[in-house]
Amino acid sequence: MVSTNPQPLDPQTLPDHDNLPGNAHAYCVRLTGPLFVQTGTMIAYYPQGGGTVRFEPLTATSLTSMVASHFSSPLYSRDWVVATGQGHVILGDRGYDINSYDLDDGNLTVRAANLLAFDAGLELKESIIPGFLTLIGTGKFLASSSGPVVFVEPPVRVDPEALVGWADCPAPSQHFDAGWMGHFLGAARGALFGTRSGEERQYDFTGAGTVLLQSSERVLEDPQVVRRLEGEVRQLGPNQLQHLSGVIQAQLQQHQQ
Structure with a gap:
């Protein structure tokens, strides 16, 4: 108190x-x-x-x-x-x-x-x-x-939104849940599909080192990610831009649910 x-x-x-x-x-x-x-x-x-x-x-x-x-x-x-x-x-x-x-x-x-x-x-x-x-x-x-930090050792798979950082170990690869991948492949010809939680997509750490996790999945928005994407967008053609627009709309709808 x-x-x-x-x-x-x-x-x-x-x-x-x-x-x-x-x-x-x-x-x-x-x-x-x-x-x-x-x-x-x-x-x-x-x-x-x-x-x-x-x-x-x-x-x-x-x-x-x-x-x-x-x-x-x-x-x-x-x-x-x-x-x-x-x-x-x-x-x-x-x-x-x-x-x-x-x-x-x-x-x-x-x-x-x-x-x-x-x-x-x-x-x-x-x-x-x-x-x-x-x-x-x-x-x-x-x-x-967001909350106390937890230190874990690889091999470990973590929720991307809970990840704070990692020390003295290789960068992670992405791992997708087998059930989610089956759903994704089945829907690949249909509407756009995005990941929504650490239960569907994780970062996979291997080798020696330490991984730092926060006690919550709350992530701060990073405006620099948008700046990086802005630079990449200028290199896209009309068809790619239209596809990207659809991806963005799908993500906005997920956040509004």
Whole structure:
């Protein structure tokens, strides 16, 4: 139960790298160097010692060479800033749980909409799977999730909407339920058919590594997926565009049901 008389935050006792006391939905970072932050996630900051905290867009920063060597995803560059200075920065993400993770010479791929921040010890690259980003190196990053995160080891099949990311294991392949495939093949000559849940389609992980799952199938919309598709659409002909329009209409009808 939320207290009716919550204590105001004391800048002198803020955690350096942890959730705010009793609050899994807000995380406090003490700046010790450049920090990449997704726009819209900073909810407050406390400058330290009379200094200041600066938030510069990646597309117009004074740290051009540093950004170029640590952020290799032009598609997402407009949605991130780099924070510098001295002080504490508090991050939040629409009431989602926020956790901190450490990579030690590692390789982790995470859903782009869930990645909130990462330090300059890590390099970000765009995954070949739309909507995901890959972090490489040694450092700390923050990610949000709908509910607590569950860690599982392959081999495992997971609901795509529950997937937060995976570390040190090959990218997944898609697995379709045999019953669903039979239905799909039988209807292939008829109306358009789409998948609707993890019971019909899953991501199949094999090999060594760790898979991160959230405790809910609730997924944040990622506007960058639309940008990626817009670039592909320009290469389509009239017949392909008409087919794609039908697919989109079918998906909209499913969401309205």
